Amino acid sequence: MPRLRYQNPVHPHYFADPYVWRHAGQYYAIGTGPAEAAGEVSGAGGATVFPLLRSPDLVQWQPAGHALVRPDAALGDTFWAPEIVQADGRWFMYYSVGHGDRSHQLRVACSDEPLGPYVDCAQLTDPADVPFAIDPHPFQDVDGRWYLFSARDFLETVDDSGAAVRAGTALVVHAMASMTALVPGSGRTVARARFDWQRFAADRPMYGQVFDWHTLEGPFVVRHDGRYYCLYSGGSWQTPSYGVDYVVADSVMGPYVDDAPGAGPRVLRTVPGQVLGPGHCSVTVGPDGSSRYLVYHAWGPDQAARRMCIDPLEFTADGPSSPGPSWLPQHR
Secondary structure, X not given: OOOOEEOOOOOOOOOEEEEEEEEOOEEEEEEEOHHHHHOOOOOOOOEEEEEEEEEOOOOOOEEEEEEEEOOOHXXXXXXXXEEEEEEOOEEEEEEEEEEOOOXXXXXXXXXOOOOOOEEEEEEOOOOOOOOEEEEEEEEEOOOOOXXXXXXXXXXXXXXXXXXXXXXXXXXXXXXXXXXXXXXXXXXEEEEOOOOHHHEEEEEEEXXXXXXXXXXXXXXXXXXXXXXXXXXXXXXXXXXXXXXXXXXXXXXXXXXXXXXXXXXXXXXXXXXXXXXXXXXXXXXXXXXXXXXXXXXXXXXXXXXXXXXXXXXXXXXXXXXXXXXXXXXXXXXX
């Protein structure tokens, strides 16, 4: 099969937090559009939340409507980072909804078709227990069991092992009792922020205190050679320090090891003057049926919009890596 020819961005419009999956010979993408990010989605007339795209080859993308019928307005006006999977003959979309950047919950919507419409069908986290939960990532292990990775806020600055960590948003995993419910009490910490490059904001007022706030978000798990690599994005999505790094485990529930030297993200990072803040990735298989591709968003030099990009994901003796982010024509 011919190698993939492309040039980033592969879609010219705002399309953040891109999640891509392949079904019946077609690629589909769903993401956070400008209206979802700004809390300005329409509530009238069918599915109006989360833009959808369709492609025959991972490169040429066309709009395919919207996925989610707007749920109860009391849940909030900002909708972020959807992901879609098929199970038990139905399609399930995991997403977060809330009020700006201070209150978000995880929910799931259901459909009989991959492009929807999706109708909200269950709450996964309660803001009374977890005030801020975002970026749900459903993962099916080789034994068929499902798990949900996500990001939530932590205020403690020492982890369970006694090691120093940074207050902020970080990664967790839960076992799933069904496609619409988590196993109570199953949550485990996947990774906490430890490095300066993961800083979201200094002197940030949160929960009645002021923090040097750090962020790990956008988890996506890839199983390779029997190990589980949890890719994530760290830092502030609006700054050049934002990029993609990873932690690794021998079991899907961990413990996950972070052996990064701390100098910055190792998988994707800013190329000054060309690509800024590449992050929030998903992974899909290329048209050849074997090559893996990162699908991520990035800013151009003008920082006008977060647009969808692709680049190969490779595994070396040192772990996952990518030749991206790229901005010139590619032939891979």
